[in-house]
Amino acid sequence: MFRKVLICNRGEIAMRILRTCRDLGIATVSVYSEADRDSRAVRLADESVCIGPAPSAHSYLNVPAIMYACARTGADAVHPGYGFLSEDPHFAEVCAEAGVTFIGPSADLIALMGDKPAARRAMAEAGVPMARGIDRPLSGAAEAAQVAGVTGYPVILKAAAGGGGRGMKIVQSPADLASAYAETQQAARAAFRDDRVYLEKFITSARHVEVQLLGDQEGGIVHLGERDCSIQRRQQKLAEESPSVALDDELRDRICRAAVAGARKVGYHSAGTMEFLLAADGEFYFMEMNTRIQVEHPVTEMRAGIDLVEWMIRIAAGERLPFAQEDVHLSGHAIECRINAEDPARDWRGSPGLLERFVPPGGPRVRVDTHAFPGCRIPPHYDSLLAKVIAHAPTRDEALATMSRALTELDCGDAATTVSFHRQLMTHPEFRAGTHRLDFVSAYLGADGVLRGSSPAAGSPLAGAA
Amino acid sequence: MIEHPNHNGRGPATGQVPCGPAPDDLPTEAVIARVIDAARVLAGIVSDGHVGRIAVSAGAVRWEIERHEEPFGLAGTRAREMEPATSAGGRSAVDAEQAGGGQVVTAPLVGVYYQAPGPGLPPFAALGSRVAAGQQVAIIEAMKTMNEIVAPCAGVVSHVHVQDTEIVEHGQPLITIQPG
Numbered sequence: 001m002f003r004k005v006l007i008c009n010r011g012e013i014a015m016r017i018l019r020t021c022r023d024l025g026i027a028t029v030s031v032y033s034e035a036d037r038d039s040r041a042v043r044l045a046d047e048s049v050c051i052g053p054a055p056s057a058h059s060y061l062n063v064p065a066i067m068y069a070c071a072r073t074g075a076d077a078v079h080p081g082y083g084f085l086s087e088d089p090h091f092a093e094v095c096a097e098a099g100v101t102f103i104g105p106s107a108d109l110i111a112l113m114g115d116k117p118a119a120r121r122a123m124a125e126a127g128v129p130m131a132r133g134i135d136r137p138l139s140g141a142a143e144a145a146q147v148a149g150v151t152g153y154p155v156i157l158k159a160a161a162g163g164g165g166r167g168m169k170i171v172q173s174p175a176d177l178a179s180a181y182a183e184t185q186q187a188a189r190a191a192f193r194d195d196r197v198y199l200e201k202f203i204t205s206a207r208h209v210e211v212q213l214l215g216d217q218e219g220g221i222v223h224l225g226e227r228d229c230s231i232q233r234r235q236q237k238l239a240e241e242s243p244s245v246a247l248d249d250e251l252r253d254r255i256c257r258a259a260v261a262g263a264r265k266v267g268y269h270s271a272g273t274m275e276f277l278l279a280a281d282g283e284f285y286f287m288e289m290n291t292r293i294q295v296e297h298p299v300t301e302m303r304a305g306i307d308l309v310e311w312m313i314r315i316a317a318g319e320r321l322p323f324a325q326e327d328v329h330l331s332g333h334a335i336e337c338r339i340n341a342e343d344p345a346r347d348w349r350g351s352p353g354l355l356e357r358f359v360p361p362g363g364p365r366v367r368v369d370t371h372a373f374p375g376c377r378i379p380p381h382y383d384s385l386l387a388k389v390i391a392h393a394p395t396r397d398e399a400l401a402t403m404s405r406a407l408t409e410l411d412c413g414d415a416a417t418t419v420s421f422h423r424q425l426m427t428h429p430e431f432r433a434g435t436h437r438l439d440f441v442s443a444y445l446g447a448d449g450v451l452r453g454s455s456p457a458a459g460s461p462l463a464g465a466a
Numbered sequence: 467m468i469e470h471p472n473h474n475g476r477g478p479a480t481g482q483v484p485c486g487p488a489p490d491d492l493p494t495e496a497v498i499a500r501v502i503d504a505a506r507v508l509a510g511i512v513s514d515g516h517v518g519r520i521a522v523s524a525g526a527v528r529w530e531i532e533r534h535e536e537p538f539g540l541a542g543t544r545a546r547e548m549e550p551a552t553s554a555g556g557r558s559a560v561d562a563e564q565a566g567g568g569q570v571v572t573a574p575l576v577g578v579y580y581q582a583p584g585p586g587l588p589p590f591a592a593l594g595s596r597v598a599a600g601q602q603v604a605i606i607e608a609m610k611t612m613n614e615i616v617a618p619c620a621g622v623v624s625h626v627h628v629q630d631t632e633i634v635e636h637g638q639p640l641i642t643i644q645p646g
Binding site: 033059065071 | 635
């Protein structure tokens with residue numbers, strides 16, 4: 001087992017990793033940028049190293065600085081969290097060369113799944129259902145038009161080096177394809193420094209269903225059920241739940257088995273998530289695989305009674321999974337709401353600054369993952385995730401009730417957050433019925449932050465007042 | 467006279483700014499207008515990133531213009547992205563702060579601190595030695611790139627906070643110089 005883990009991330013996931021390391025008796029190192037000098041993980045870690053100024057490129061993405069921090073502190077493993085370097089095969093290689101264990105899958109697996117068309121190819125070979133499209137980057141706009149014609153519109157153009165909902169463009173008709181292709185290339189070049197593009201059939205009115213996988217380094221792989229993440233705004237998840245009410249047992253079994261088969265085929269180990277699109281007709285299609293811990297992992301942990309960060313660490317340290325698929329028991333229903341420091345009434349603009357007031361919810365059936373505290377500063381340089389509120393109860397209706405209750409307790413004072421959106425969401429009849437699809441938010445959310453169809457008073461500032 | 471105690475640039479900044487005549491009592495409107503014009507010029511120098519703080523005296527009139535690193539407003543306002551003050555390789559920027567009367571020279575990046583140009587050679591800035599503004603006082607090596615760390619002001623080295631070949635973190639104090 002590792003003596004000392006260096007956490008090369010920030011915010012709530014740094015706290016998450018730190019907590020499990022503490023529970024396992026592993027010493028912790030927090031690396032941080034100037035903007036995070038006063039953050040909770042830095043204060044609580046056994047050691048901390050400032051690795052650069054606020055901009056990510058000079059801090060959380062600064063591989064040399066992180067490696068120097070490993071050398072300075074004698075860390076024997078690093079946990080990359082999500083985002084930043086968590087899916088950077090170069091970083092995983094550098095760690096391996098330096099003799100520091102990267103807590104995650106191998107660099108080869110990261111590279112394979114990070115190359116989205118290559119991942120499609122590998123999963124297709126494993127028999128994972130796939131939407132029509134191309135399994136390699138397009139050679140140009142002309143080929144894009146030809147493949148799109150065969151695939152059938154609407155199609156979605158995607159950056160080969162993208163993922164996580166970024167660098168994608170839906171094309172409804174052939175007339176729009178050439179300009180959409182150029183835009184996608186340009187965006188990909190800017191965001192990923194890789195302008196390769198591929199395309200797939202766009203599944204209209206789909207749901208996003210993903211499967212949590214956990215594999216050891218000796219070929220043992222299990223799934224820990226699925227999560228439904230269909231509440232998204234501009235391809236960014238806002239709320240997630242498990243199980244998905246769109247699946248019956250038979251379909252759930254098929255999707256989870258397909259995910260395990262795909263992971264087993266490539267020899268996957270560590271935690272990972274396979275994402276699917278579920279069409280209205282009940283067909284499901286591979287979208288991508290994420291080779292990291294995901295933001296919404298608590299929803300699975302609550303149902304499975306398993307600490308995913310702990311198992312990532314144990315697996316990286318060479319331990320075998322002591323449980324097989326038949327030992328995995330998922331109980332109840334869990335929902336997570338992402339509370340971001342963004343203002344839904346002002347185009348979801350980030351609202352950095354001083355968080356004067358922060359009172360998180362608590363009590364039975366509630367879990368809060370956060371790094372926030374009263375008086376903390378929300379820097380403008382990073383994502384706006386402030387806290388994750390998770391409710392877990394025997395049934396979905398009870399989980400909704402618990403979440404509604406928890407959201408009334410959450411008090412962020414005058415700071416602009418997305419809590420008003422979630423309060424409204426919990427009252428919306430379509431969400432309550434579980435019939436929502438990926439177009440839910442774009443269909444109902446107004447620019448004023450009002451979720452049409454939800455209870456009128458739900459989102460108001462007074463809805464949470466004691 | 468222009469002072470720039472927070473030196474974030476590549477060499478001492480020079481520049482002439484017109485100052486008004488020294489008023490005997492309350493400044494006239496003309497003087498105020500020229501002072502405001504001069505302030506605009508100075509604010510421009512500060513905001514372009516090379517200088518963090520400027521203090522200007524003109525007779526009885528003195529003001530100080532300082533750039534804030536992280537503009538935090540009310541929740542709902544967007545703070546602007548700050549450019550990094552350092553460049554990898556070559557002469558590196560140094561963040562100088564007032565600390566107990568001395569200027570503390572801090573590490574602008576993570577890497578290995580070297581006190582001398584080479585092993586066994588005399589240190590750049592030994593304790594008690596006198597340094598000139600802009601004189602090299604250390605090397606921080608990162609990935610085989612030797613970053614020169616320079617003194618922000620002339621003075622005497624009153625403290626050395628780090629050991630030769632120590633891995634330093636961003637912002638770590640290296641030496642303190644008593645200006646003069």
